[in-house]
Amino acid sequence: MGQMDGGDGGGGGPPYHYQALLAAVHQQTVPFPNPFPAPSSGFADWSASTSAFTSLAAHSSTAPSNAVHYSFSPCYAFWTHYMLNKNAYPTSFPAPHDDHLRLANNNHPRDAPGPASSYGVESFTSPSMAPNICTHMPPIEGPISAKEDKKPEILPRVVKSSDELETRNSNVEFHSETVGTLPESKQGHDSRATKLLNSGEYQVILRKELTKSDVGNVGRIVLPKKDAEASLPPLLQRDPLILHMDDMVLPVTWKFKYRYWPNNKSRMYILDSAGEFLKTHGLQAGDVIIIYKNLAPGKFIIRGEKAIHQQTTNP
DNA sequence: GCAATTGCATGATTT
DNA sequence: AAAATCATGCAATTG
Numbered sequence: 001m002g003q004m005d006g007g008d009g010g011g012g013g014p015p016y017h018y019q020a021l022l023a024a025v026h027q028q029t030v031p032f033p034n035p036f037p038a039p040s041s042g043f044a045d046w047s048a049s050t051s052a053f054t055s056l057a058a059h060s061s062t063a064p065s066n067a068v069h070y071s072f073s074p075c076y077a078f079w080t081h082y083m084l085n086k087n088a089y090p091t092s093f094p095a096p097h098d099d100h101l102r103l104a105n106n107n108h109p110r111d112a113p114g115p116a117s118s119y120g121v122e123s124f125t126s127p128s129m130a131p132n133i134c135t136h137m138p139p140i141e142g143p144i145s146a147k148e149d150k151k152p153e154i155l156p157r158v159v160k161s162s163d164e165l166e167t168r169n170s171n172v173e174f175h176s177e178t179v180g181t182l183p184e185s186k187q188g189h190d191s192r193a194t195k196l197l198n199s200g201e202y203q204v205i206l207r208k209e210l211t212k213s214d215v216g217n218v219g220r221i222v223l224p225k226k227d228a229e230a231s232l233p234p235l236l237q238r239d240p241l242i243l244h245m246d247d248m249v250l251p252v253t254w255k256f257k258y259r260y261w262p263n264n265k266s267r268m269y270i271l272d273s274a275g276e277f278l279k280t281h282g283l284q285a286g287d288v289i290i291i292y293k294n295l296a297p298g299k300f301i302i303r304g305e306k307a308i309h310q311q312t313t314n315p
Numbered sequence: 316g317c318a319a320t321t322g323c324a325t326g327a328t329t330t
Numbered sequence: 331a332a333a334a335t336c337a338t339g340c341a342a343t344t345g
Contacts (some may be wrong), residue, residue: 213338218320222336261322266334272321 202301205231205290209307210278215285219275226270228258231293235260240272245291248303249281277304 205225208214214221223232233241240259247254257272281304283289292301 211337213336216338220321222338225335259321263323263336264334268323268336270321 071076095181109254113249202292202294204290205293205300206289207288210283210285210287210289212285214274215287217275219273219278220279221271221289223269223271225267225269231291232258232269235267235269243271243300245300245302247277248292249299252280277302282306 065138206223208221210221210222232243235241235258238259240257243256243258245254245256246252254274254277256274256277258270259272260267260269277283281287283304283306286307288305288307290305292303293299294301
């Protein structure tokens with residue numbers, strides 16, 4: 001047991017064929033209803049925004065940046081459009097379960113009124129993913145080129161909330177830089193999407209380069225302790241928390257067991273039941289998972305990013 | 316009894 | 331050098 005129920009979108013709706021859907025999304029052929037009325041403006045803005053996310057993913061300190069960068073697939077823009085317009089989609093669209101971002105505590109009600117609530121647990125039941133920021137899906141320009149990755153030194157550390165372990169206290173503040181601190185060239189745009197991103201609406205809270213054991217049969221991912229403690233709900237008990245995370249690419253909500261193991265005098269944080277997610281996205285060692293938090297309603301979003309090995313020597 | 320899952324210990328690596 | 335972190339293997343548990 002323990003596999004996630006992403007297949008039914010959190011408990012309802014028709015089953016999805018993830019691989020097919022994923023492939024279709026990549027090919028931009030998924031028949032989402034009324035997908036993309038031509039934007040009146042903001043195309044370039046959106047590119048900047050997506051570039052921002054690409055940069056987020058690519059410039060973590062842990063990545064061997066000289067050899068590897070992380071591709072940014074059109075899926076992201078697709079997803080974003082979907083998520084931001086989720087409420088607007090007609091019911092014929094197989095939208096994920098509305099309360100899919102609910103954060104459930106595993107049968108330990110005494111935890112419920114505790115610090116977890118500071119993470120907006122209650123608001124997780126909010127029926128909407130996000131305000132309808134965007135009403136148009138801009139065209140997808142294709143993968144972000146590697147040139148977006150140059151000058152990593154001027155890019156901010158995206159996630160520094162992990163430096164603030166006191167965020168485990170009652171009031172969680174994310175003292176972190178966000179895409180709002182992107183380089184000037186990325187900030188000149190003025191689209192609503194850019195503003196949304198700059199406002200820190202979606203914030204990378206955790207990034208992990210997957211190891212061999214992460215992608216093994218067990219389907220559990222060791223999370224960086226610092227980031228886990230800083231940005232994920234506190235684990236006060238041994239019992240796992242069930243974290244509902246929207247897939248950034250697919251209209252799917254994954255259920256992960258978030259738990260810890262005692263380890264020496266410390267803890268190891270584990271994201272369990274991740275096998276299906278890993279498999280669906282074909283993630284392997286060296287690939288990356290990125291967990292975002294939507295600051296406003298306190299929701300989690302997860303993305304798997306394949307590592308793309310650049311030819312550093314080949315022309 | 317077996318396979319799957321969970322929990323823990325150990326050693327390597329990093330800070 | 332010591333402590334902390336984490337990758338990994340294996341034992342224990344569960345279904």
